[in-house]
Amino acid sequence: MKNMNKNELTYKSFPLQSYDKVRFADTDKLGHVNNALFFTFLETGQSEMGEFECLVEENNCGLVLASVKLDLLNEIKYPGTVEIGTGVTRIGNSSLTVYQGLFQNGENVALAESVVVQMDNATRKSKPLSDEMKEVLKKYLVE
Template sequence: MYRKIIEPRVSETDGVGHINNTTLPVWLEAARNPIFKLFTPDDSFEKWRMIILHVSIDYRSQIYFGTDVEIYTWVKRIGTSSLELYEEIHQNGTLCTKGTAIYVNYNQEEKKSEPIPTWIREQLEEHLYRSEEEQ
């Protein structure tokens, strides 16, 4: 599991006093940086490989300014050229948001997906999600 701490900003707080729902996809993406680094170690957009195909977010509880949040990212599934992530945002021990994101390893020059290299697959496997039944 990857873990990232984010300090909510005043500018992310909406008129009813909680973090705006449009902020959470940005936070989740920020927590994926270690995975992006596996595929594009130099962060070069010319060589960028991780293309997003799908995102799903379930809002479970409000998040507030003034208390850090913890974002957890697991690898749920690794396909031949794609991977599915499972993500959660917690504040004060409460699950506030959960979701999934699907990415494909994409070669921009050739305009096609490519298999995930073995060495990346091995690193991703260290972060596989295990449900409570599997643990």
């Protein structure tokens, strides 16, 4: 998927699909959505992996963002919605790599790749993902 031509990538290319509403307050002086809000839309998509997040909480852990690469391809405009495609490209020992696309009116407006690490709430150190967590994440895997 990461090697797919950006023009061929669609919202339906992702195993997890969600959306968010564009609010007037999201816009800047140029009349388009402020670039900082793109990260909020990505967070919305990642939060849709509810079954996985429940397992993280049951394990007395949290998820922390270790790195993110965001390619801004076009602007997002008000009014409207943003479609958020989310998939997992790598499941590691204590981390996963999440690949996401943002779309508006069928157009790919951004691509992002994030590394998220499971952190033990007590020790504040990374903690290995359980086998059950890895199984849940497999349903979001993309190439």
